[in-house]
Amino acid sequence: xxxxxxxxxxxxxxxxxxxxxxxxxxxxxxxxxxxxxxxxxxxxxxxxxxxxxxxxxxxxxxxxxxxxxxxxxxxxxxxxxxxxxxxxxxxxxxxxxxxxxxxxxxxxxxxxxxxxxxxxxxxxxxxxxxxxxxxxxxxxxxxxxxxxxxxxxxxxxxxxxxxxxxxxxxxxxxxxxxxxxxxxxxxxxxxxxxxxxxxxxxxxxxxxxxxxxxxxxxxxxxxxxxxxxxxxxxxxxxxxxxxxxxxxxxxxxxxxxxxxxxxxxxxxxxxxxxxxxxxxxxxxxxxxxxxxxxxxxxxxxxxxxxxxxxxxxxxxxxxxxxxxxxxxxxxxxxxxxxxxxxxxxxxxxxxxxxxxxxxxxxxxxxxxxxxxxxxxxxxxxxxxxxxxxxxxxxxxxxxxxxxxxxxxxxxxxxxxxxxxxxxxx
Numbered sequence: 001x002x003x004x005x006x007x008x009x010x011x012x013x014x015x016x017x018x019x020x021x022x023x024x025x026x027x028x029x030x031x032x033x034x035x036x037x038x039x040x041x042x043x044x045x046x047x048x049x050x051x052x053x054x055x056x057x058x059x060x061x062x063x064x065x066x067x068x069x070x071x072x073x074x075x076x077x078x079x080x081x082x083x084x085x086x087x088x089x090x091x092x093x094x095x096x097x098x099x100x101x102x103x104x105x106x107x108x109x110x111x112x113x114x115x116x117x118x119x120x121x122x123x124x125x126x127x128x129x130x131x132x133x134x135x136x137x138x139x140x141x142x143x144x145x146x147x148x149x150x151x152x153x154x155x156x157x158x159x160x161x162x163x164x165x166x167x168x169x170x171x172x173x174x175x176x177x178x179x180x181x182x183x184x185x186x187x188x189x190x191x192x193x194x195x196x197x198x199x200x201x202x203x204x205x206x207x208x209x210x211x212x213x214x215x216x217x218x219x220x221x222x223x224x225x226x227x228x229x230x231x232x233x234x235x236x237x238x239x240x241x242x243x244x245x246x247x248x249x250x251x252x253x254x255x256x257x258x259x260x261x262x263x264x265x266x267x268x269x270x271x272x273x274x275x276x277x278x279x280x281x282x283x284x285x286x287x288x289x290x291x292x293x294x295x296x297x298x299x300x301x302x303x304x305x306x307x308x309x310x311x312x313x314x315x316x317x318x319x320x321x322x323x324x325x326x327x328x329x330x331x332x333x334x335x336x337x338x339x340x341x342x343x344x345x346x347x348x349x350x351x352x353x354x355x356x357x358x359x360x361x362x363x364x365x366x367x368x369x370x371x372x373x374x375x376x377x378x379x380x381x382x383x384x385x386x387x388x389x390x391x392x393x394x395x396x397x398x399x400x401x402x403x404x405x406x407x408x409x410x411x412x413x414x415x416x417x418x419x420x421x422x423x424x425x
Contacts, residue, residue: 007047008032028396029380034387039066041406044392052392053411055355057402059394060207060239061265063310063320063353065406070313071268071306078305085301092299095307099266099274102246105256109276110285111299115238115263116144118275119201121293122259123148125275126199126232128284128291134196136189138180140209140368140398143201143236143261152177152368153208180206180367181215186225197231199259204249207239209371211349211356211400212364219255226258232281238263238273243402244352245321246314268310272303320405324353327412328403331355334416342423356400371398385422391415 011033012018019025019033026033037047042065044054057065064071092111100106112118123135135148143149147167163169176193179185180202190197200222206212226233235257241248242265250257259277266272276282284291297303314320332350335357339346345361358365358374359382365371379397386393391414393401 007035023394023396023399026395028376029383031380031384031395034392034395041065041067042404042408042411050390052387052390053407053415054392055401055403055415056392056394056399057404058264058269059399060243060402061263061267061269062402062404063242063265063324064268064313065404068268068313068406071309078302081301083300083302084297086296088299089301089304091301091304091308095304095311096274096276098308098311099262099276103241103248103250103260103262105250105258105278106260106274106276107279108282109274110282110293111272111274111304112293113271113273113295113297114144115236115261115273116146116149117293117295118238118261118263118273119143119149119234119236120146122234122261122275122277123199123201124291124293125277125281125284126234126259128289129281130198130231132196132198132231133174134176134193135174135199135201136176136178136186136197137201138203138206138368139177140180140212140371141201141203141206141236142208143203147171148175151175179369180209180212181218182367183218183221183225186222190225190229194229197226197229199232199234200226201234201236203236203239204253204255204257205240205244205351207354207400209368209398210358210365210374211351211354212366212371213349213351214253215366219253223255223257232258232277234259234261234277236261239265242266242310242314243354266310267303267306270303270306271297272300272307321352323405324403324407327407327409328353328355330409331401331403331412331415334412335419338416338420338423344423353403354400355403358397382422385425386418389418389422391418 008018024033036044038045044052096109139152142153148171176189178189223233235250237248237260241262244252261275263273283289286292328350332348332355335348346357347364348357349364359378360374374397383393
């Protein structure tokens with residue numbers, strides 16, 4: 001622990017806040033940050049070589065665990081062609097065609113580097129296409145770290161004061177933040193401003209205030225309101241696409257958004273993302289229209305090649321989804337049994353390869369108000385105890401547990417034994 005504290009101090013001497021993303025600092029669980037030295041399969045390793053069963057999985061994109069052979073072998077072949085070309089190439093065209101085959105709503109798309117870029121760009125397209133400024137989003141959803149997205153965001157953003165957070169007052173005038181799963185909240189905020197609405201921006205299944213699925217009729221209600229008011233419906237599927245299958249949340253739920261954003265999961269964790277949607281909306285982008293988005297690394301050949309590898313694996317092995325679902329069911333069922341034996345009133349949520357629970361009595365969360373009512377101190381103690389038992393959980397209760405094809409039944413059973421002991425202490 002002393003060595004960990006020393007490294008944390010060294011990090012604070014050169015990195016702002018001692019980290020490059022606040023959640024990694026461990027501030028929300030009151031601990032020195034976990035420092036990772038390597039990873040393989042379902043495991044993370046610290047500087048002393050201790051193994052931890054990893055349920056962070058890069059915060060979602062590592063469907064196959066760390067260092068899957070099909071993703072890390074022959075990387076020199078990909079690199080030998082160059083990392084950045086500054087020109088359109090056939091591989092990105094083919095990747096876009098493959099994505100559209102699975103997400104037909106993305107009639108036209110553009111590649112970028114990060115999910116933040118993708119959502120920021122989609123919002124710009126929506127505003128240009130509609131000629132309006134107002135964007136309605138939802139408390140507890142997380143769409144990246146650009147100004148608009150951070151207002152009352154989930155994940156580890158914790159942006160309580162816009163001005164202190166460097167967000168201009170003008171930005172707040174053009175954003176309305178509603179309660180997730182609450183159409184009455186949407187209608188109240190839009191009352192009298194319907195003609196100003198450019199877009200409704202939403203995680204179709206929220207993964208940043210715990211795992212919160214949409215209530216029956218919620219997304220359908222958003223679709224109807226966008227249609228009625230001439231606004232665009234934007235799905236942020238940075239977490240859900242590929243995690244919930246090749247058709248994403250929109251395919252599962254049968255609701256087509258006007259614009260969609262997807263992220264690094266398509267590249268197995270390398271920096272690649274995309275935004276896209278209706279051809280008429282995307283036509284506002286230069287050179288066809290007046291809206292500029294671009295970047296030197298957008299569609300770079302290395303990351304595009306990695307994305308092809310990921311799709312190759314998933315298309316060849318549809319059974320991987322059933323495999324991960326079975327492991328997640330085993331983990332969720334085991335946690336429910338532990339809670340029942342101990343008389344703990346916590347609801348466990350399992351969806352595909354995601355498992356989540358919060359230290360809050362009652363039904364699963366439906367919105368950010370529910371999520372914020374969870375006991376932070378209890379989660380912090382649980383996190384520390386699980387870490388001592390060799391289980392690496394997200395250092396924030398807003399995050400969820402992600403499983404991968406690399407996890408095994410033995411890993412799950414080891415996790416359940418650790419949970420039993422941790423909750424006892």
